[in-house]
Each structure stands twice: as structure tokens, then as C-alpha cells.
Amino acid sequence: MxxxxxxxxxxxxxxxxxxxxxxxxxxxxxxxxxxxxxxxxxxxxxxxxxxxxxxxxxxxxxxxxxxxxxxxxxxxxxxxxxxxxxxxxxxxxxxxxxxxxxLPKVPPFSNEPISSHTSTEATSMRLGSFDNVKKRKSKNTISDAFNVKSRDHLDSEIARMFYTGGLPFNLARNPYYVSSYTMAANSNLSGYKPPGYNKLRTTLLCKETENVDRLLQPMKATWKTKGVSIVSDGWSDPQRRPLINIMIASETGPMFMKAIDCSGEIKDKDFIATLLSEVIDEIGDQNVVQIITDNASNCKAAGELYMMNVIG
Structure with a gap:
């Protein structure tokens, strides 16, 4: 040392x-x-x-x-x-x-335009003083720019809706599920709240029924020239209610018409014959080419009874 x-x-x-x-x-x-x-x-x-x-x-x-x-x-x-x-x-x-x-003192920034009479030397000195100032690190990180925390929170809220409501995960593949959130994110809808229980089962349901009927009009317009087949089949829904489905098949494709609740009814030949007769009248007998049902005895008997009534 x-x-x-x-x-x-x-x-x-x-x-x-x-x-x-x-x-x-x-x-x-x-x-x-x-x-x-x-x-x-x-x-x-x-x-x-x-x-x-x-x-x-x-x-x-x-x-x-x-x-x-x-x-x-x-x-x-x-x-x-x-x-x-x-x-x-x-x-x-x-x-x-x-x-x-x-350390060199940086002059306060002025919004006033630099006069054309200002000397080049003075201007360069002022600009040079700014070169010595360290640039601030931006406080806005990539995470903030893309609202990662808000996106994660929204994902969690949507997931809880699925878990607590028992909704099938396959719902996430529904195009309307995706488009509804996309529209909400890209629209200026401050204070918007999704429709409630009553509105979904009344006003909006009726409105959507009208919309579906309007979309089906081009298909129905072909029935007079091409004809249709009425397809009927019985089944039970998750509440164990006995239902009879009525579907229409034509050249433009199949179409579900309605499901009839047969709770408290005896599905004998008379009941089924009356049901088919109402459906034919609704479609127009001139448009019906054939009726297709299962081979149960009551369905066969209902078909024969209807033909007898038509011929008779």
C-alpha cells in the first residue's frame, strides 16, 4: 500500500x-x-x-x-x-x-415560434441543451397500452358466467357469442347493460321470431312450384314432455316448422290425423307432395283416416 x-x-x-x-x-x-x-x-x-x-x-x-x-x-x-x-x-x-x-440548466420550453432573426448560433445552443437531457422512460408499458389487466378481468367475468350458469363450453363457438362482445367493445355504448330475464323471454323473443320468419320467406316462396314433404316424429324433451316435431323438406332444404306439446293428450289415430290435417291446411294442400312419419300403428291408422276424409 x-x-x-x-x-x-x-x-x-x-x-x-x-x-x-x-x-x-x-x-x-x-x-x-x-x-x-x-x-x-x-x-x-x-x-x-x-x-x-x-x-x-x-x-x-x-x-x-x-x-x-x-x-x-x-x-x-x-x-x-x-x-x-x-x-x-x-x-x-x-x-x-x-x-x-x-449540471447544465435546461431553459424552459416555449411555444413561441423562433424568430427568423434569431442567430443560428443561439438556436443551436438552445437545441443542444436539450440533447443533454436524458429522455424519460415512458410510463406506458405494452401491458398498459393493450389493457391487459382489463382484458384478463373481463375474461374471468365471462368464464364465471359459464361456470355458475352451467352453460356448455360449446357456446363459445357460437358466432353470435363472439359478435356480440365484439360489437360491444367496438361501439360507444357508455352505460350499456345486457337484456334482462323478462326482455329475453318476451320482447326480444317475439322480435327474433319475426326476423326468422322474414329470413324463411325466400324458401317458402318455392313451395308452390317445387312442393314439400311433411316430416313428423315424436320425442320427449329434457322435462319429459311428449312432443311431436313437424318439419318441412323441400328442394331448397329442410325447415323446422313447430313442436307440438301433447301433454295430457292420447296420441291415437284421431288425434294424429287432426294434427296432420291442421299442418296441411297451414302449408296448403296443393303444396304437399307426401307425409312421412314413423311406422307406429297409430301413425299408419292416422294416415289412412286422413285419406278417407279427403277422398270421402
Whole structure:
């Protein structure tokens, strides 16, 4: 270690002299600064004047050792008294303030246009001062830009709707499920609330029935020229109600017409014959080519009874 003179362990009061204020690294005074470490940048061998331990490193480690800063890769000094520590910190603050005073001051930005008479030199000096200012890091991260948290929260709300309502996951493949949320996201509908229970089963249901009828009109228009087949089949719904489905098959494709609830009815030949007769009248007997049912005995008998009534 070189013969650099050591500073006294007695820390004097914070000096207000210009010499003290201009000392950018005042804590070097409280260690014995030794040889510079080869290839180590600003690293030196040094000995603490308080604890007498030999260390190595830059001024940052000297400061951490003397001021008791943790996590700097060096053990803090346990021999610095409280009064001395306060004075060391005061010296450090004074040096930091002095460093800040040396930084170039940036003139306030003005919205006024630069006069054409302003000299090129003055303009370049002003613009050059802005080059020395570090650009602020944008606070808007990619996550904020795409509202990732809001999107995740909305996903969770939609998922809970499926889980608590017992909805089938296959509903997520319904194109109207996707388009409804897409429309809500891309429209300015502040304060919008989805339709409630009563509106879904009354007003909106009637409105959609009218819409479906309107969409089926082109198909129905072909029945007079091409004819149709009436297809009937019985089944039970999830509530175990006995239903009879009526479907229409034509050249333009099949169409569901209606389902008739037969609860409390006896599905004998008379009941089925009456039912088929009403359907034929609704479609128009001139448009019916054939009637297709299952081969149950009551259906066969209903067909024969209807033909007898027509012929008779």
C-alpha cells in the first residue's frame, strides 16, 4: 500500500468552506488510499481509518462501508459512532448537491415560434441543451397500452358466467357469442347493460321470431312450384314432455316448422290425423307432395283416416 497520508478518525463538523463544497468525493479522506488496482477502473486498495480493515473497490464501496449502506457488496463499518456517521452523511449530501449544481440548466420550453432573426448560433445552443437531457422512460408499458389487466378481468367475468350458469363450453363457438362482445367493445355504448330475464323471454323473443320468419320467406316462396314433404316424429324433451316435431323438406332444404306439446293428450289415430290435417291446411294442400312419419300403428291408422276424409 502506498504512503498516502491517512485522515484522522475524528470527523470534524461539516465545513461550509468553498474547499469542502468543491470536494466531489469527500469520504476518501477517511480511508488510507492505496495502490490503484490494475484493470479495475476506479478501484483502489484502501484501509478504513475507523475499523482498520483493508478493503478494495471504488468510491461507491467506500461510501457504502462508512455510511452503513447494505447490499453494496461490502461489509459496513461497525466502528463509526452515531455522531461521526451523521457528519459523514452531511459531507456526502453536500458533495451531491454540489454535483447537481454543476449540471447544465435546461431553459424552459416555449411555444413561441423562433424568430427568423434569431442567430443560428443561439438556436443551436438552445437545441443542444436539450440533447443533454436524458429522455424519460415512458410510463406506458405494452401491458398498459393493450389493457391487459382489463382484458384478463373481463375474461374471468365471462368464464364465471359459464361456470355458475352451467352453460356448455360449446357456446363459445357460437358466432353470435363472439359478435356480440365484439360489437360491444367496438361501439360507444357508455352505460350499456345486457337484456334482462323478462326482455329475453318476451320482447326480444317475439322480435327474433319475426326476423326468422322474414329470413324463411325466400324458401317458402318455392313451395308452390317445387312442393314439400311433411316430416313428423315424436320425442320427449329434457322435462319429459311428449312432443311431436313437424318439419318441412323441400328442394331448397329442410325447415323446422313447430313442436307440438301433447301433454295430457292420447296420441291415437284421431288425434294424429287432426294434427296432420291442421299442418296441411297451414302449408296448403296443393303444396304437399307426401307425409312421412314413423311406422307406429297409430301413425299408419292416422294416415289412412286422413285419406278417407279427403277422398270421402
Amino acid at each position: 502506498s504512503s498516502s497520508s491517512s485522515a484522522s478518525c475524528n470527523v470534524s463538523g461539516s465545513s461550509n468552506s468553498s474547499e469542502s463544497m468543491k470536494d466531489l468525493y469527500p469520504l476518501w479522506k477517511f480511508v488510507v488510499k492505496g495502490d490503484k488496482i490494475s484493470g479495475g477502473g476506479g478501484n483502489y486498495n484502501w484501509k478504513c481509518n475507523f475499523c482498520g480493515e483493508v478493503k478494495n473497490g471504488s468510491y461507491t464501496r467506500v461510501k457504502a462501508h462508512l455510511l452503513g449502506e447494505q447490499g453494496k457488496g461490502i461489509q459496513t463499518c461497525n466502528k463509526v459512532k452515531i455522531d461521526d456517521l451523521a457528519k459523514l452523511r452531511s459531507l456526502h449530501r453536500e458533495s451531491e448537491d454540489y454535483k447537481k449544481s454543476l
